[in-house]
Amino acid sequence: MKRIYIVAYLVLVMQGLFFTSCRKEHEYKKYFGDGEILYAGRADTVIVHPGDERMLLSVVLGNDPLVTKVKAFWNDGKDSIVKAVTPEMIKSTVDLMIEDLAEGTYNFTVFTYDNKNNPSVVRYVSGTVYGSVYSSNLVNRRLKGITYNTDGSMVNISWAHGNPDEVGIELLYTDKDGNSKTRMIPQKEVLTGLSEYDGNTKLKYRTIFKPDPNAIDTYTMDYVEVGLPVFERTLDKSKFNVHILPTDATTAHGWVMPNMWKDDGGASSFATINGTLQWFTFDTGVSTSITRFKTWQASDRLYNQENLKRFEIWGSNAPAADGSWASWTKLGTFESKKPSGSPVGTNTAGDVAYANAGEDFSLPPGSPKVRYIRIKGLEIWGSGNFTVLGEITLWTSDR
Structure with missing residues (x-):
């Protein structure tokens, strides 16, 4: 029984070799007709280089010294390109540049030829040519x-x-x-x-x-x-300090000035002593040109009571020791807005959200560099008799 199996296996192998040989012979006859089959040394490798409406085939030659040319066919053998091979090119690479190809996929058959024009066994390669369809995406x-x-x-x-x-x-x-x-x-x-x-x-x-x-x-x-x-950066609040001048309003009700830079959104606030049209001063710790600032109201009295509504911002690098205004430069006048415009004591959800996010104010471009900030209250939201500010953050474009 073993002998029968071995014989059957050998028959199958021989049939495969026969059909492969027939296929190669058929491919040969497709391009070169009938006659005795003598093969030139086949190319070792063909490397496909896609291009924009073109294709480069890099044919790596074998060591057959009789090879004199390389030829590639495509479009079912209707189109071809050929390049001569000199003896010194053996075992090197021959490039076949195929121009003016429409976008799409191409199948190539590549042969080498000897000095008697005998072709080699075929090399099959395929590749994609790119163009406007590809580039448009x-x-x-x-x-x-x-x-x-x-x-x-x-x-x-x-x-x-x-x-x-x-x-x-x-x-x-x-x-x-x-x-x-x-x-x-x-x-x-x-x-x-x-x-x-x-x-x-x-x-x-x-x-x-x-x-x-x-x-x-x-x-x-x-x-x-x-x-x-x-570019903007926030001023470092760890450098802020209280700077009380003789004419400034002082702290009252236990709401001290450093509460303004606690980054708690106005949960703990600064409040002045009783009075009207008050101002107060603090030191930022560095001389910078302020580009904008953001304020938060005291969160327990939004748009009401003593929260600042209209105010002025002044700046100085060397405040006069007597608290006078001669050494100060006015940076701008600002007014807090209530989105709904509803009366005092009535706040919409939008009003609350706007206040809790903080209110942005921009200073004019080119504002002078200042180290000390003085805030002068002009009007409060309600009917209180002192001034409250929840929190303040300052920005500068200075690096």
Whole structure:
């Protein structure tokens, strides 16, 4: 029985070899007709390099010294390209550049030929040609946001995740010395930090795509131009201090001035002694140009009683010791708003949400640098006879 099995197996193997040989012979006859089959040395490898409406075939030759040319066919043998091979090119690579191809997938048959024009056994390769259909679906990678670190020494650019075909992003910017800089952002990078940049200039970026690792062409998007946001940082409240001058209102009711920088949204507040049109002073600890500030009302009396409604902000670097106004510069007059406009004592949910979030106020551009802040009350929301301020936060663009 074992002999029968072995014989049957050998018959199957011989049939496979026969059909393979017939197939090769058929492929040969398809291109070269009948006759005695003599083969040139076949190419070792054919590497396909896709391109933009073109294809590069890199044919790695074997060691047959009689090979004189390489030829590739496509479009069912209707189209072809040929390149001569000299003896010194044996065991090297011959490139066949095929131009003016329509976008799509192509099957190639590649032969080498000897000095008697005998072809080799065929090499089959296939590849995709890219073009306008592919490129029309490409877009620049999305820039999610631009932020600064706490002191403004670095700008951080946040990107969406890159397309798998993306080579990277070409980023152009200007450094602090006015020099143009180029930086390549890798496909997997989603956060880019720039430490040397001119904040008054714009960034430009574009995404570069490569549809295949072996591709000979890349696709580059148009530049996108974005401006850097204005840098701002909050003033460090740990440096704030009470600075009471002779004409200033002092603390009353146990609501001390440092409550204004406790970052509790007005839960604990500052209150002055009884009086009208009062002012008070505090030291920020550093001379800066204030760009904006935010205030919170005392949360237990929103839009009511002694909460500030209209007020002035003044600044100085060297307040007069007698508390006079000669050394102060007025930075602006401001008024708190109530979204609903409802009467005192009636607050909507929107009013409460707005007050609890804090109210933003901007100072005019180019405001002078000041270290000391004086707040002068002009009007309160209710009918009280002193002034209350829940909390204050200050911002500057100074680095």
